[in-house]
Amino acid sequence: MITSDQIRAARALLDWSREQLSKKSAIGISALMRLEASEGVPAGNIKTFAAVQKAFEAAGIEFIGTPESGAGVRWRL
Template identity: 40%
Template structure:
């Protein structure tokens, strides 16, 4: 889904504060703090909202593919002109 480290790293790429992410995702800043601290398991719906918010902002969350989870900017695909 999204790990605490991925959430922190994605915010870093976007130069967003926890408050910025909370506002964009429509959740409380305490919720973002809890997600990033990893002290308890947030509701799945909360993790989905946070992940989709980060993805809409241009971040790609990389699932564990044998090399570990990660975060990167999503590639911008440009249409070729004929």
Template identity: 40%
Template sequence: MIFFNIRIAPLWAFFCGVIAAKEAWQIRLFLVNKFFIGLARINWISYFEGMEMTPDQCRAARALIKWNQQRLAEAAGIGIATLTLFENGATAARPATVEVLERALRDAGVIFLDEGEGGGAGVRLRKG
């Protein structure tokens, strides 16, 4: 006798194609789109560098490009309170928040340095 776990019934039905009002090609297209959207949301630069921006690097990068907190918050599309809490180390920021901050700073010409590149973690300006 085969035992069937009720918790996996929806999953089993999904993979067997027993989904009402959906064609198989629509399901495949949906899954492929979700996969590529997920890939696009990954911060590949930080992924391959193996580091995440620290609050100290954020403050230093902002000072380097002469931005105040308001300007960085607007460029990253986050609230100024969120940025202040992150820079002060009061709360741990969500990875998505750190990614948008890092992306905004990189777009402004900041390069993030990993530990071991002539000292500790830091920032510098991109040439040109």
């Protein structure tokens, strides 16, 4: 499961606005705002997280670590 910090970091790494992420993931901007505003692993629908993660991964982002230890993002090698 990805964390809100990872979502914000991935968006920053790609220099994507919330609007861009919304279009690429087919998730509403208000839902994205709620995910990013949370601490740790945000509450939400698994399909929402999967869509966001898939959009980032398609753009070359890799999620590393776990929510409990060293969660982060980097460019996929």
